Amino acid sequence: MLTYILRRVALALSVILATLVSAFLLFFAGPSDPAQAMCPETRCNAQRLEAITKSLGLDKPLTAQFLDYFKGLFAGRDFLYAGDTVHCSAPCLGFSFVTRRSVNEELFTRFPNTVVLALMAAVVFVTLGVTLGIFAATRRGTPTDRAVVGASQVLGSIPYYVLALLVALYPVILWGVLPQYSSLSSGVGPYFIGMLAPALILGLVTSASYVRYTRNSMIETLSMDYIRTARSKGISERTVLFKHGFRAAMSPIATILGLDIAALLVGTLITEQIFGVDGIGRRGLAALRSQDLPVIMGTVLIGAVVVVIMNLLVDIAYSFIDPRVRLS
Amino acid sequence: MPEPSATLTEVSEEKASTTAPAHKEVRTGRSPGQVAWARLKQDKVAIVCSVIILFFILVALFAPLLTSLQSVDPITGTKASVSDVHTELVDFNGLPKVGTSSAHWLGVEPRLGRDLFARWAYGARPSLIIGFVAAAASTLIGVTLGLVAGYLGGIADKIISWVIDFFLSLPILLLVLAIVPIMQKSLAAGGDLTAAQVSQIRFWVLIVILFVFGWMGLARLVRGEVKSLREREFVQAARAIGVPTRAILFREILPNLVGPIIVSASIAVPAYITYEATLSYLGAGLVEPTASWGRTIADAQNLFATYPLWLWPSVIGLSLLVLALSLLGDSIRDAFDPTSRR
Numbered sequence: 234m235l236t237y238i239l240r241r242v243a244l245a246l247s248v249i250l251a252t253l254v255s256a257f258l259l260f261f262a263g264p265s266d267p268a269q270a271m272c273p274e275t276r277c278n279a280q281r282l283e284a285i286t287k288s289l290g291l292d293k294p295l296t297a298q299f300l301d302y303f304k305g306l307f308a309g310r311d312f313l314y315a316g317d318t319v320h321c322s323a324p325c326l327g328f329s330f331v332t333r334r335s336v337n338e339e340l341f342t343r344f345p346n347t348v349v350l351a352l353m354a355a356v357v358f359v360t361l362g363v364t365l366g367i368f369a370a371t372r373r374g375t376p377t378d379r380a381v382v383g384a385s386q387v388l389g390s391i392p393y394y395v396l397a398l399l400v401a402l403y404p405v406i407l408w409g410v411l412p413q414y415s416s417l418s419s420g421v422g423p424y425f426i427g428m429l430a431p432a433l434i435l436g437l438v439t440s441a442s443y444v445r446y447t448r449n450s451m452i453e454t455l456s457m458d459y460i461r462t463a464r465s466k467g468i469s470e471r472t473v474l475f476k477h478g479f480r481a482a483m484s485p486i487a488t489i490l491g492l493d494i495a496a497l498l499v500g501t502l503i504t505e506q507i508f509g510v511d512g513i514g515r516r517g518l519a520a521l522r523s524q525d526l527p528v529i530m531g532t533v534l535i536g537a538v539v540v541v542i543m544n545l546l547v548d549i550a551y552s553f554i555d556p557r558v559r560l561s
Numbered sequence: 562m563p564e565p566s567a568t569l570t571e572v573s574e575e576k577a578s579t580t581a582p583a584h585k586e587v588r589t590g591r592s593p594g595q596v597a598w599a600r601l602k603q604d605k606v607a608i609v610c611s612v613i614i615l616f617f618i619l620v621a622l623f624a625p626l627l628t629s630l631q632s633v634d635p636i637t638g639t640k641a642s643v644s645d646v647h648t649e650l651v652d653f654n655g656l657p658k659v660g661t662s663s664a665h666w667l668g669v670e671p672r673l674g675r676d677l678f679a680r681w682a683y684g685a686r687p688s689l690i691i692g693f694v695a696a697a698a699s700t701l702i703g704v705t706l707g708l709v710a711g712y713l714g715g716i717a718d719k720i721i722s723w724v725i726d727f728f729l730s731l732p733i734l735l736l737v738l739a740i741v742p743i744m745q746k747s748l749a750a751g752g753d754l755t756a757a758q759v760s761q762i763r764f765w766v767l768i769v770i771l772f773v774f775g776w777m778g779l780a781r782l783v784r785g786e787v788k789s790l791r792e793r794e795f796v797q798a799a800r801a802i803g804v805p806t807r808a809i810l811f812r813e814i815l816p817n818l819v820g821p822i823i824v825s826a827s828i829a830v831p832a833y834i835t836y837e838a839t840l841s842y843l844g845a846g847l848v849e850p851t852a853s854w855g856r857t858i859a860d861a862q863n864l865f866a867t868y869p870l871w872l873w874p875s876v877i878g879l880s881l882l883v884l885a886l887s888l889l890g891d892s893i894r895d896a897f898d899p900t901s902r903r
Contacts, residue, residue, distance in 0.1 A: 244723070244726065247723070248723075248726055248727050248730050251727050252727070252730070252731060256736075259739070259740065259743065260739070260743075263743045263746075263747070386887075386888060386891060387884065387888075389887075390831070390883060390884045390887035390888060390891075391880045391883065391884055392834075392835040392838055392839065392879060392880060392883050393835070393839075394835075394838070394839045394842055395838075395858065395876055395879060395880055398842075398858070398862060399876070402862060402865050402866075406866075407865075407866055502734055502735065502843075503734075503839060503842075503843070506843065514735070517735050518735075518738070518843065521735075521738055521739055521742075521845075522844070529735075529739055532732070532735060533731075533732055533735055533736060533739075536731075536732030536735060537730055537731060537732060540729075540730040540731075540732065541730045544729075544730060
C-alpha cells in the first residue's frame with residue numbers, strides 16, 4: 234500500500250515539475266514580448282524598451298530567470314522594486330508585470346470566488362443529476378425515463394458556452410429575472426444571489442452526465458441478486474431503493490465527483506468570463522490579453538497542482554475501496 | 562467491446578479464409594461492425610441526426626452557390642459575397658439600413674455591412690473541417706501511441722503513460738488560449754502577411770493544437786484494451802506460430818478495437834467543433850476575415866438585443882450541428898454496445 238502511494242506521489246510531483254518547466258519555456262522563452270506590450274505606443278523608443286525589459290528582469294539569461302523563479306517557489310525571493318527590496322515568501326509566484334502586485338495576492342484573493350462557484354454548481358449537479366438518475370432508473374423503459382435521458386442528452390450536447398451566453402444575455406441582462414454578479418464587498422446576500430445564475434447553468438449542464446452515470450449505475454445495482462433477495466424478503470420498495478440500491482450505486486459516482494470538482498476548479502473559466510465572476514480563470518484570461526507572464530504562469534501552475542492533487546487523492550481513495558488497482 | 566464475440570469473430574474470420582465464402586451462414590458471418598451498422602440503421606435518432614449533418618455538409622460545400630442565389634442588391638448594384646464590405650448599407654451608428662430581403666436573406670452585418678447569409682453559409686466550413694480533420698488526426702495519434710504502449714509494455718509504456726498523465730493534468734483550455742497566439746507568432750514571424758494569410762495560419766494552428774491536446778483519452782483506452790488483448794489465446798497463438806509483430810498488431814489486435822475507435826472518433830468531432838467555437842469566443846480562435854460561427858457569436862453578443870438576427874443564425878447553426886453530431890455519436894456508441902437496449 235505504502236509503495237503504491239509513494240509511487241503515485243512521485244508521479245504527481247514529476248508531472249507538476251514538467252508543467253513548471255514546459256510552461257516556463259513556453260512563456261518566457263517563447264516569442265511573447267511583454268515589454269513591447271507595456272511600452273506606451275506613441276512614446277516608445279529603444280531606451281525605454283530596454284529600461285522596461287530590465288525592470289521586468291527579462292534581460293537576464295533564461296536559466297538565471299528560471300532558477301530565480303524556481304527558488305522563489307520553494308524558498309521565496311527578494312525583488313528590487315522602485316529602489317526598495319520587497320520580500321516575496323515561500324510559494325512565490327512573482328509580481329504581475331501589469332498591476333505590479335504580488336501574483337499570490339492577485340490569484341489567491343480571487344480563488345475563493347472560483348471555489349464558491351464550483352461548489353455551488355456541484356451542489357446543483359449532484360442533487361439534480363442523482364435525483365433524476367434514480368428517478369429514471371426506477372422507471373426504466375417508460376416514456377418518463379426516455380424523456381429524462383433524452384433531455385439530459387440534448388442538454389449535454391449543445392455547446393456549453395452558447396447556453397451560458399444565452400442565459401447571461403437574456404434572463405440576466407435583458408429581462409433581469411436573475412440577478413447579476415456582484416463582489417463580496419457589496420454584501421454576502423447579493424454575492425450569493427449573484428452567483429445563482431452562473432452556478433445554476435454550470436450545474437445544470439454538468440448534471441446531464443450525472444443523470445446518465447447514476448441511471449446506469451443504479452440499473453446495474455438493481456439487477457443484482459441481493460436486491461431481488463431484499464425484495465423477496467418483503468422489505469419495502471423505498472428501503473430497497475435507498476438503503477440497498479442507492480449506497481452501492483453511489484461509490485463509482487463519488488470517484489467521478491472528485492475528478493469533476495477538480496476539473497471545475499480550473500474549468501470555470503468560460504462561466505466566469507461570461508457572467509463576469511471575478512475568479513482565477515477570468516484573471517488568467519485578462520493576463521493572457523496583456524501578456525502578463527507571471528500571472529499566466531501562476532494560473533497554469535495552480536490549475537495543474539489542483540488537478541494533480543485531486544487525481545492523487547481520488548486514486549489513493551479508490552485503492553482503499555478497490556484493492557485490485559494497487560496490483561496493476 | 563464484447564470479449565466473447567470478439568474471439569468468435571477472429572475464429573470465424575480464420576475459418577472464412579480457409580473455406581469457400583459460399584458457405585457463409587446467416588448467423589455467424591456478422592462482425593461487430595456489421596451488427597452495429599444494422600442496429601444503427603434502425604435508430605430513428607441516428608437517421609434524423611445524419612440528415613441534419615448532411616444538410617450542414619451540403620451548405621458548407623455549396624456555400625458559394627447558395628450565396629449567389631440571392632438577388633442583386635438595389636443599393637450596391639452587386640450580388641452579395643462573403644467578404645465584400647458595404648458600409649453604404651449601414652447608418653452612422655453602424656446599424657444596418659436594410660432588413661431581410663431577397664438580396665440579403667438574413668440581412669447584413671452591423672458596422673461592415675457584409676451579407677449575413679453568406680457569412681453563415683461559409684461559417685459552416687471551418688467548423689466542419691476543424692472537427693473532422695482534428696478528430697482524424699487525434700484518433701491516429703491516440704491509436705498509435707495506445708498500441709505502442711499497450712503492446713510493447715516496459716519502458717515505452719511507462720513513458721507514454723506518463724505523457725498521458727501529464728497532458729491530462731494540464732489546465733488545457735488556459736494553455737491552449739496561451740499557445741495559439743504564441744504559435745501563430747512564431748509561424749507568422751517576418752514578412753508582412755495579409756489578414757487573410759494570418760487567418761489561414763491561425764486556422765491550421767488551431768487544428769494542430771486541438772489534436773495535440775486531444776489524443777489522450779483514446780490512447781489510454783486503446784492501451785488498456787491492447788494490454789488485455791495481447792495476453793489472449795489468439796494473440797499468443799499467432800505469436801507462437803511466428804506471425805510478425807506488424808501483422809499481429811494490424812490483423813489480430815486492431816480489428817478488435819474498431820468499435821471503441823469509431824465511437825471515440827465520432828464523439829471527438831462535435832467536441833472539437835465546440836472547442837473551436839469556444840476558443841473563437843474567448844479570443845484565441847479563428848480571426849477575421851474567415852467567416853466563423855464562433856467569431857460571429859462573439860461579435861454579435863454586444864448587439865444581441867437590438868440586432869438578434871446577427872446572433873441567432875450562428876447560435877442555431879452551431880448548436881444544431883454539434884447536437885446532431887453528439888447524438889449520432891451516442892447512437893453509434895449504443896449500436897456498438899451489446900448491453901444497451903434503448
